[in-house]
Amino acid sequence: MQDHELKFKDYLATKGLKLTSPRKHILDAVFDLHEHFNAEELYNRVKSITSDVSIATIYRTIPLLVDAGLVQQALRSSGRDRYEHIYGHPKHIHWLCKACGAIVETDLNTLMGAVREQASLMGFRVQETEISIMGLCWKCIDNEKQI
Amino acid sequence: MQDHELKFKDYLATKGLKLTSPRKHILDAVFDLHEHFNAEELYNRVKSITSDVSIATIYRTIPLLVDAGLVQQALRSSGRDRYEHIYGHPKHIHWLCKACGAIVETDLNTLMGAVREQASLMGFRVQETEISIMGLCWKCIDNEKQI
């Protein structure tokens, strides 16, 4: 059994819930997917493996995965909530290019020092940070110059 | 005429649009309101001054204000898009307490140095930054201790 499967099972146990087959398939799909995803994309991914799911169960399972610390919300895009798996991944910053839509991720560590400093100053206990920076990626800046 | 009204009018002019009475009332309400607001809250605020608006016009005007650089999206909360006026305000970080829902704002400058450094390393041209930090405020940490 994989690490994240164990963690999900443990989490479910503490809530008196069970690791069922649909939940297992959803979990697998989430960790197979190395991009941000929305509920429907996740649904399609799971369906391509097994018919053993409904979109309702997708919507019901995502909050469980988030609460278990396996998934976090990512940048909402075109009116839909998006997510990404995080267990075993370092926290990161999202850089969104407004021209081409590319999302680049970078490490959060350098910024976290500054965040922690400000947090301790105001007595705030940080649980989650979401840092999104929008602008232009180097490719789109290059294109712009050529015009 | 106030500064932001001029700016809105200029923006509208460049788009061949007009500064009408409903738009003026909405703009005023936005800059009277010194908190984050959603469409309905803004609607109620405008209605308390004049009956000269509909919720449809609120929804139609918000994107104009955003595009004009007078308003920006803030943390979405309980399924509704939230906004805040920004013209003349420094960019800031949002600290959201997950226990009591309080939103504290702090200056962005200390963090911006680190952001810029990382940006120049990757050749990214920053246009907007959204930094949201979720956790517990000092009041809620205090309460927790007493339990």
Added chain:
DNA sequence: CCTTATATTGAGAATCAGTTGCAAACTTAT
């Protein structure tokens, strides 16, 4: 003023992501 072209508005209908009620199917513990 009058005319015309264009922009704007409110009202209500439509959309659509996400949620929920429910009855059938499962699980797990007696």
Added chain:
DNA sequence: ATAAGTTTGCAACTGATTCTCAATATAAGG
């Protein structure tokens, strides 16, 4: 096997936002 509690798919629902459309308003030109 029985009972108690959990899960699921389906379809109906919800509610924020968007869209349609007919009626008004606006601005420019004559």
